[in-house]
Amino acid sequence: MSDTTEHKQNAESAEADGANHYYSEQYLELQKEPVLYEWHIDHAQRAAWSSSLLMGGVCWLIALMVFINSDSQNPWPLIWVLLILGGWGVIFSRYLTDPNQLYHYRMTAKGIYYTQQDKIPEVAYNIIRGIGGLLIVGSIIAIGLVGPQALAGAGAFLAFKITNMKPRVRHYGCIFKDSGEISVFGKLCGMEIMETPYSWGEYALVFSKPEEYQRVLGDITQALPQYKVIEAASRKEFGY
The missing domain is CATH 4.10.860 (DNA Excision Repair, Uvrb; Chain A)
Structure with a gap:
């Protein structure tokens, strides 16, 4: 499947399920750029x-x-x-x-963009949807036994059911700028890109597989020669 076709399908899917997708302006802009290479990573959150x-x-x-x-x-x-x-x-x-996070990164000459979502099995959503449906039925039955007071509970669970409990996918991008910082933690193969001043700067949280770490870090530092590279001493200091 071509990259253009995949982007088109992703856009159509997001449009059909817009409540579960967030797109940053940087992601939408970088999505138009040619992809140099891409990778996936399954990342466990700190202290999960x-x-x-x-x-x-x-x-x-x-x-x-x-x-x-x-x-x-x-x-x-x-x-x-x-x-x-x-x-x-x-x-x-x-x-x-506190599920693992699934990242899909795409590197371009202009910047890096990626998606992030919770790694929650579909069976878990099916179970939750089923429980929500049973609770709705139970709340409706309770109306006849308890009275209109049960309507609030039924309405809450009905809203819970309508959300369809699908994973929320966040789409981020970081356009390479002139100055900032790159915090790196080699043991985690992680990089945090922050443009300065932070109040309006570009930002990206990048993880890679061990065999790809030097390549990704090299491309990022080469694209951002004015950025200061800071080595984090621990995962706690790195923050993830």
Whole structure:
């Protein structure tokens, strides 16, 4: 498939599903430029697992306290519920709240542009849509049992269903300018391009595969000779 054809199909798809797409002006401008090369990357967010384990750990801690302090002769049903909720919370947080990010980069002579979206399996969206549908039905049934007060809940879940729960795709671009900074972190094969002043400057967050890192970094620094290259000492300092 040609690059022009792919761009046309992407544009048509975005038009049909505009609520789930964001396009920057830089992306739209760079999309017209010839692509020198492109690559995909699957990037895990910083502290994704630790924050997810923290969410599950709250339930596990409560389960431990119940086990230690319970006056009941059989606290195990509650403990098992808390343990299962904790495990579900870890999975939910890691793969739905803090999922990996999928990037698709395209390098041009004028700049770099890319798409970013959450790596959430389609089956997860199907499950959520199904739960949303069941909750809508449950809310409508509740109207007959509870009264009009249930309409608010039904309306909320109906709105949730209408959104169709599709991944949001963000389209960014960075046009190479005259001056700025490039923060790099080799262990992550990451580069952060920032034009100065930051208030109105161009920006790009670039990750590459290890075998492509030197090529990408070389092309970027060659295109931006006036930019100051800063080596980040840690992932925390790099920020991602």
